[in-house]
Amino acid sequence: MPEPTDQHPATPPTEPHPGGPAPARGLRGQKLGDRRVRVERPQSQYFRYTPSGALQARPKAHEELGTPRRIAADLRHVLFGRPLASAEEIGERLSKKKALAIFSSDAISSSAYATEEILRVLVVAGATALVFSLEVAIAIAILLAVVSTSYRQIGYAYPNGGGAYAVAKENLGRFASLAAGGALLVDYILTVAVSTSSAVAQITSALPELLAWTVPMGVLFIVIMTLGNLRGIRESGNIFAAPTYLFVGSALLMVGLGTFRVVFEGAGAPYPDPVPGAPDPLQAVTILLVLRAFASGSVALTGVEAVANGVPAFKPPEPRNAATTLTVMAILLAVLFVGITYVAGAYGIVPSEDVTVVAEVAGTVFGEDSLGFYLFQTFTALILILAANTSFNAFPRLAALLAEDNFFPRRFAYRGDRLAYTAGIIVLATIAALLLVGFGGDTHALIPLYSVGVFMAFTLSQTGLVRHWLRDRVKGWRWRLGINAVGATMTAIVLVVVLITKAPASLLVAIIIPAMVAIMWFIHHEYETAAKELHLDRSRVFGKSEKRTRVIVPVPTISRAVVRSVQFGRALSEDVRAVHITIDAASAEQLRKDWEHMLPGVPLVIIETPYRSLVTPFLHYLDVMAPTPPDTITVVVLPEYVPRHWWDRFLHNQKAEQIGEALVGRHNTVVAAVPYGAERKSAAETRDMG
């Protein structure tokens, strides 16, 4: 492989290609826009030869040709930055501190809404039922401990990075991997929708006058993230570190301060004790309600998988560092989640429509309208936006992985100028924005859709690990298997709980994911069919073509464009036929006379039609009157109008284009487009028409 010397040309400009004419040097006045072939510049500005004899394109060879394209490219570069070479991808290795900031924003930010989800379920059974929130939160924290312990194993099993899709693919087969992939895609989309709407809710909790702008603000955030990611925001730890640590710090402060006051100052006004004579809360609170609260609160676990997916980004020893980071993250999340739930309970905070629970806690602890409150709300909104942004990395990467495996349209695997997976970013942003608008920016309404995908991915990846340890019996495989088996079982149980207690929204997702699997399967099948059709035995040798060519030129009138097309046809073949379709027999006769004089030797067929359509009679003429023999290729030569100005499209009709489109797919028929219009005209050109 030749060394990429493109950016720092060490070798002198090479000689021009032996095949091309020696260009005059130094004349730079020549505009490229007019597309003349004469080039007055050394080729070495554009290309150089690699030792293996290939050409290497230099940056100049990527400049757009033609003024409109050049302007569009300039605009793109201003908006999104200059194009990046493939080699410019950042492969930064992360310290644990940076990694924690990058990979944990999604998980830790869940603490901003998970408590509220529990309270919102319990409040249905009356304010007294809220006393159970702490127990539910502790149960979820235990689940978190199990899941994160289970996930620690992924780093050891897949040090090269293993999302649920990769793990399931290797261990559970194609079907399970697609289910995991579908679940993750849904998860990522909902991460954007939920985190963004929660970020907006934090802002409107502090500034209620913005409530009317909930949806536009959410969409605006998504648009900003989209543009940023199209530009190619790098996973630079520095950007991410600040808000994550600011949130963690201020949230810990809030929990600590709140707890201190409750315990040592006896502050707070906890949820009312059951009134004597009123029904016992234990009776009002059914098992189903508690399970539903548990299922709702389990949204706190979303994002836990991020560290495991990012193992290769860690500094060595990768698995160990990743495991440590995961544990720290889980502990932080558990402390914040349980702590916020405890303080909320101690102060008797009841969920309301316009202010989030976490904002009420902050308001109570730091004081309404205090600087601390506003700062905390800012940090919370920021970490939620960062959490949403992680999906802008994860979704396009997974889509690209699926596309490379032929389960997704191939364009998801292409990276744009800035190395960003354009298609994935745009699809993610569009669906998330539609969800946000459709649910009116209501976090609580979106949550039931969220947990299904998350726990499905959890279950599949943990089950995959169980299979992995069974096959690959490394040292300590037994206890590793045990941990993952417990993890898989628990997450599977939670998945079922979520499906049942969060119906019907959860069932919707349970339908969407299989539908996605079916679609991906179908896409794969289509690609396989196409590949089979295009496949060629590499041992075959193709000699010179034995085919004859026959040229047919549709002729609306005798014009420069038509003569050009005919002359091109004559350069290709001896067998050139012109076809004129008309509704006016008299004018056709005049045309024939002119034709026979001007283009002797080219037969002209005149077709009269009583209708005004030209395309179908032409096609039928080809089929019926001029069928192509098997050893022949029919070349239909069409003049292609080259618009000079944007308005030309309105003035010049596209009959030739219509014929061209109708010919697409005709057996043994090739459409050749001969341009006319915006090409530069000169006296010489008229002469060389012949």
Added chain:
Amino acid sequence: MPEPTDQHPATPPTEPHPGGPAPARGLRGQKLGDRRVRVERPQSQYFRYTPSGALQARPKAHEELGTPRRIAADLRHVLFGRPLASAEEIGERLSKKKALAIFSSDAISSSAYATEEILRVLVVAGATALVFSLEVAIAIAILLAVVSTSYRQIGYAYPNGGGAYAVAKENLGRFASLAAGGALLVDYILTVAVSTSSAVAQITSALPELLAWTVPMGVLFIVIMTLGNLRGIRESGNIFAAPTYLFVGSALLMVGLGTFRVVFEGAGAPYPDPVPGAPDPLQAVTILLVLRAFASGSVALTGVEAVANGVPAFKPPEPRNAATTLTVMAILLAVLFVGITYVAGAYGIVPSEDVTVVAEVAGTVFGEDSLGFYLFQTFTALILILAANTSFNAFPRLAALLAEDNFFPRRFAYRGDRLAYTAGIIVLATIAALLLVGFGGDTHALIPLYSVGVFMAFTLSQTGLVRHWLRDRVKGWRWRLGINAVGATMTAIVLVVVLITKAPASLLVAIIIPAMVAIMWFIHHEYETAAKELHLDRSRVFGKSEKRTRVIVPVPTISRAVVRSVQFGRALSEDVRAVHITIDAASAEQLRKDWEHMLPGVPLVIIETPYRSLVTPFLHYLDVMAPTPPDTITVVVLPEYVPRHWWDRFLHNQKAEQIGEALVGRHNTVVAAVPYGAERKSAAETRDMG
């Protein structure tokens, strides 16, 4: 010119064309959809020869090929009817009675809103000012007499039909004709918007519960008219006769009955006399207000030109019959307009927001909620819809005329399957619907825009006639000239009055019309430039082409499609070069090995690029490394993917298409598209690739 024997084939099926193979007869099982060239049917079903040696396409030669196109065509035929041959145009000559119904709906229906426009202006100066409405109406009736007398002359001067555009074109030159054309187009658009919204207002006057649906109802009417006219409603007098005569009859009855009651029964409660001591109404009513009322009421004259435009449709003697019809129409309109104004005044009817004045008159005369009232409202709405519909004939015809003269995009001159001018109908409907929606379906708000175009067209056509009589001094030219001179002067004065008193809305139109003239002039200039560029001296003779061809095939990989493209290229030229652009040097080397084995003799150029864009390096390669010599045409052969299903577009990327688009307009470069994909594959096909 050969006799059109297409529809009733008198000649027996002709022999197949000597060039084609003799097809096997009778095998009709062959599906056309798969586009195989082998045809098992006699060509005579599709084409026959005319005596002059041209082919004549039969209806079968217009059947769409391919299932999706066929389904689309079938749908179109169900919605809009079977295609009509150009010869099927109806050339029905109209009796005076039918002509009156056809051409007068526009003018006569104005009486449904003209009175209200006067009252709405006068009421500004208080209820007492309304007493002047009758005087204003009578003044307008006198103007009507002058204009219609003047318009009677057109039939004699232009028995072949002369709209303001044609008259101005012949007598006043291009500039005036474009002004007249622009004015008429604006007039027609507003006829649709005003008549439709007035029709809706008549309906909501009778059924106030529909008030909320004003705009949707108006749009629905426009959509129905659009579909009907795309289907090609014929100007069949019978459809039009009924509503016109029903309206005229019931309106005359209403005016008669109302007048009878006022005069003989002393009924009614006229506008209040000035209260003693209050300011004299003559003081409150300024000259400007009366002029404004006059300008508003002059909308009664809209549509008067319709008879003159339609002279050739009359039975002979055309000019005389047209003149008589015009006079009858003018008398009817004057009687209805003045009569309704009189009765409205006698009953002291004041304009209101939700009920039209004419509906209040009908309610008063026939009785609220009486059958007579509902019938009258129905007839009024019907004639207004018919009035709107007349523009659906007039606008597309004028647009086609302008397009034929190269002042409008050419597609306005094309007629669709049903002989309707599709583009004109759709543009008219779209603009009218936008106006209707923009003005909330408020007739009164639309009216100020209306009169400017109408009176500008009046003035220009009458002035044109003055010039005509000066040139063409037929018997009686002096008094004819005199009549038209009076008409031109009066309408010019009214135009100025409208412009001043209806500002700023009138000035908007006064800006739009010159803008339209400028655009039409520009379009003409563009077409002339293009024609000059394409023009060829008919005496020139073009011999056999001296050009060489060189073929370049972009190669993403070695596939059946690529080999096919290369083999096609080899059939065209000895000089075939393949170009592979890659970001992966190692895989490119493998490709080169395969290539040299499989396609010996075809040089492969490998271009490595550090970016991921393929198009620009390819273009620069052509420019820099492979410039085309002047005697050579470069043929870039691109495999063109033929989608098999609608979803294929999402799965297969269009890199080749992008290259094709980027090549459009390159000097001496032809793009040839070799299809692959949905073509039928067979074992034989693989063999004949070579």
